Amino acid sequence: MLLAIESSCDESALALFDPARGLCGEWVHSQIQLHQNYGGVVPDLASREHLDNFLPLLENSGILQHRDTIKSIAVTQGPGLAGCLALGIAFAKSLSVAWDLPVVGVNHLRGHAFSPLIDLHQTDPTGFKAAWKEYLPHLGLIVSGGNTLLFEIDEHHCLKVLAETVDDAAGEALDKGAKLLGIPYPGGPEIERRSKVGDGSAYDFPKAIAPRNEQRFSFSGLKTSLRYCIEKMSDSQLNASMSDICASYQAAVIAQLKGKTRHLLEAGDYRSLGLSGGVANNQPMRNAMKTLANRYHVPFMAARPEHTGDNAAMIAFAAYFDPMGVTQSKKDQTLGIEPAMRLVKS
Numbered sequence: 001m002l003l004a005i006e007s008s009c010d011e012s013a014l015a016l017f018d019p020a021r022g023l024c025g026e027w028v029h030s031q032i033q034l035h036q037n038y039g040g041v042v043p044d045l046a047s048r049e050h051l052d053n054f055l056p057l058l059e060n061s062g063i064l065q066h067r068d069t070i071k072s073i074a075v076t077q078g079p080g081l082a083g084c085l086a087l088g089i090a091f092a093k094s095l096s097v098a099w100d101l102p103v104v105g106v107n108h109l110r111g112h113a114f115s116p117l118i119d120l121h122q123t124d125p126t127g128f129k130a131a132w133k134e135y136l137p138h139l140g141l142i143v144s145g146g147n148t149l150l151f152e153i154d155e156h157h158c159l160k161v162l163a164e165t166v167d168d169a170a171g172e173a174l175d176k177g178a179k180l181l182g183i184p185y186p187g188g189p190e191i192e193r194r195s196k197v198g199d200g201s202a203y204d205f206p207k208a209i210a211p212r213n214e215q216r217f218s219f220s221g222l223k224t225s226l227r228y229c230i231e232k233m234s235d236s237q238l239n240a241s242m243s244d245i246c247a248s249y250q251a252a253v254i255a256q257l258k259g260k261t262r263h264l265l266e267a268g269d270y271r272s273l274g275l276s277g278g279v280a281n282n283q284p285m286r287n288a289m290k291t292l293a294n295r296y297h298v299p300f301m302a303a304r305p306e307h308t309g310d311n312a313a314m315i316a317f318a319a320y321f322d323p324m325g326v327t328q329s330k331k332d333q334t335l336g337i338e339p340a341m342r343l344v345k346s
Contacts (some may be wrong), residue, residue, distance in 0.1 A: 007054075008079070009310055014054075015312035017317060027063075031263075039179060075091075075315070106319050107318075109142060113309075125190065126145070135301070137270055140273075144170075168223065176236065177226050191246045194242060205248055206222055254288050290302075
């Protein structure tokens with residue numbers, strides 16, 4: 001078995017993975033309620049919470065019962081909040097020394113990239129690698145609070161970024177838009193909830209879909225447009241129009257993501273489409289991408305809702321499925337800000 005540790009932001013997470021059986025268990029301690037009072041994640045507070053949470057999470061999870069069958073440890077090594085990452089890495093290296101096990105670092109974005117494949121492996125662990133070949137080359141979309149990018153996985157499992165945001169990430173745009181509207185953190189899910197009874201065409205917010213030859217996203221203009229819209233309204237007008245504004249704002253975010261994904265599906269010979277990251281839990285987003293996949297006759301693969309946010313299951317799976325991703329050099333300009341490096345046991 002492999003023990004995985006995730007602490008890139010405000011989730012303290014552990015997972016056990018057996019290549020022969022798949023996920024054997026996963027445990028998460030969320031800090032959302034703690035950070036709600038501040039309107040967002042406070043890095044120093046999040047780091048201290050990891051320090052308090054990891055040992056009780058390990059002791060109460062039942063992982064220690066499998067101590068003799070755990071053969072390696074994987075931990076998120078970036079990108080993320082520096083203090084939070086440091087706590088997870090320190091915890092992993094402590095267990096490495098105490099249990100005399102090797103520990104490897106995994107790039108957080110690689111975890112997201114491969115997370116839609118967890119279900120495919122879980123269905124048939126022994127036949128997974130052969131089955132996965134039928135989905136290559138693969139086009140994937142990662143949409144989260146800190147990252148928005150399109151990437152491909154080729155027949156050799158090499159990852160290449162095709163398009164990324166030049167300013168705000170999609171999840172960041174949703175959360176900041178919610179803050180402008182007076183909606184408490186985390187704002188993205190609340191915008192989705194209010195949008196269910198709103199008209200997505202009521203307000204014409206900019207979609208900012210880049211031309212086919214420009215591989216980028218941009219969401220800062222959308223946020224500015226929302227601010228100008230709000231400034232023209234009285235409080236009573238804003239309250240009366242809240243659902244329509246939320247629906248229109250959310251529709252503009254989804255339209256940009258869908259538009260650029262469509263451009264790449266038309267330009268490339270992809271055999272599957274994947275969706276992952278925290279915003280992938282947004283149901284209208286999932287529906288839009290599934291519709292797009294159906295239009296181009298490719299299978300649609302979305303991470304499970306519990307694997308869209310920060311979780312250790314995707315770190316475990318990436319460490320198993322993508323061994324080159326945990327040993328590549330820093331010169332390798334593939335997915336992520338800082339490609340994963342093997343951690344040396346002290």
